[in-house]
Amino acid sequence: MNSLVPIIALTIFVLLFGAGLLFLVSLVGPKPKNSSAKNSTYECGIDVQTTGHSKISVRYYLTAILFILFDIEIIFMYPWALAYGDFIKEGHGLYILGAMGVFLLIFIIGLIWEIKSKALEWD
Numbered sequence: 001m002n003s004l005v006p007i008i009a010l011t012i013f014v015l016l017f018g019a020g021l022l023f024l025v026s027l028v029g030p031k032p033k034n035s036s037a038k039n040s041t042y043e044c045g046i047d048v049q050t051t052g053h054s055k056i057s058v059r060y061y062l063t064a065i066l067f068i069l070f071d072i073e074i075i076f077m078y079p080w081a082l083a084y085g086d087f088i089k090e091g092h093g094l095y096i097l098g099a100m101g102v103f104l105l106i107f108i109i110g111l112i113w114e115i116k117s118k119a120l121e122w123d
Contacts, residue, residue: 062119073107 080100087096114120 059122066114066119069110070107073103076103 077100080096084093084096087093
């Protein structure tokens with residue numbers, strides 16, 4: 001428990017310091033002024049013809065999130081593969097292989113779910 005005291009103290013300090021700065025800025029900082037010119041969209045001096053809200057398919061976002069998810073998986077696997085030889089020399093190879101197997105199993109189950117829910121299809 002004694003080793004956690006500095007971490008807890010630092011966390012409390014950071015939260016209080018951040019909250020104090022936000023409070024101080026709200027007191028001292030400039031107040032925003034609302035005007036029709038400031039709230040309007042500006043596009044090279046041409047009057048706006050659309051609302052600015054476009055309908056982008058959710059599939060684009062879903063694909064991006066899935067790409068990031070599986071990209072992070074590869075980022076975790078690369079250092080593991082580099083350090084695996086050291087773990088074998090220390091006698092922990094089977095344990096580390098099992099841990100990576102569980103990690104991969106979770107992602108394989110996720111991939112199977114994606115395929116069954118047709119998250120990767122563009123129809």
